[in-house]
Amino acid sequence: MPHTLFIADLHLSAGRPDITAAFLHFMEHEAPEADALYVLGDLFEFWIGDDEPSTLNRQVAAAFRICREGGTPVYYIHGNRDFMLGRRFAAEAGMTLLPEHKVIDLYGEPALIMxxxxxxxxxxxxxxxxxxxxxxxxxxxxxxxxxxxxxxIADGIRGRSARSKQEKSVTIMDVNQAEVERQMRRAGVRRLIHGHTHRPAVHDFELDGRPVQRLVLGDWYTQGSVLRIGPDNTELQRRELNKDMP
Incomplete structure (x- = not known):
């Protein structure tokens, strides 16, 4: 059946081989069956430059390229951890970099992704x-x-970010509903798809008298999170991490 896949917030790093294994399994067995794959940021825990010669970076680039060469295009929106991922890596991975806000066509229905x-x-x-x-x-x-x-520098920023989050309320770090509505009005869409907050959910509400929807992808810390959208169905799904990894 036709479908498009969305993932975000994997925060891949050498310290979590279980997440990497789950991602590579997803890329080998699920992504090739999709019409397209959209990665909505924070695929990596941090990104210090396309010139970093890490094994992890090469594995990810190879997985994306194989997927693209098999007929499934891969699109990428930067997150707050990997916003400096550049054209050199994108070319190696065979993926298309998108602007931070993008309206796409999902089987005849426009959707705003970010x-x-x-x-x-x-x-x-x-x-x-x-x-x-x-x-x-x-x-x-x-x-x-x-x-x-x-x-x-990146390690220092991550440490300060972690301490800052401990001092902030959950409400402050979540989305602002007025901003959600403003962005949807501006884009002229009834569907918004995003990650970042690590709170997977499907939010149905009314905007200017019309039913609209905000779909939030989850992170991959304790389980995988995949959004699958087809012409007639929408599923926010979970994936098990590879428990056999050390």
Whole structure:
């Protein structure tokens, strides 16, 4: 049956081989059967540059390329952890980089897709940090630092981010409903798909008197999360991680 797949927030890293194994299994056995695969950000725990020669990066690139060469296109929207993933890696992986907000056609119905962090407007501190880290000249400087220096900076940012989350309320880190509605109106859609919040759910509500839907992908920390959409069905599914991995 025709269908399109969406994943997000895998946060792949060398320290979680179980997640990597689950992802590679998904890429080998499920993705090739889809009409298209959309990755909505934070595939990696962090990204310090396309020039990082890690085994993990090469495995992921190869999995995407095999999928694309088999006839399933792969599309990628940057997340808040891997926003510097660039054209060099995309070319190696055979995937298409999309802008942070994109309207796509899903079997005759337009849908707005994004990572989702731009919806969390109540978290003013994060939004300031986001604006700074997206500055082109700052990214240019960062990518010209030695790899080990970049890795050290990334580890420091991750540590500060973890401490910051412990001090914030759950509500602040979730999406702002008014921003959700604003983005959907602006895009002219009745369906919004995103990740980032790690709260998988299907939210049905009314917008300007019409039924609309917000679909939220889950993370892959304790289980996989896959959104499967076909012409007549929508399923937010779970996947088991590979428990045999050390």
């Amino acid at each position: 990572h989702g962090d731009t919806l969390c407007t109540d978290d003013a501190g994060y939004q300031r940090f986001r604006r700074i880290t997206r500055l082109g000249w700052l990214q240019w400087l960062f990518l010209r630092l030695p790899l080990q220096k970049r890795l050290k």
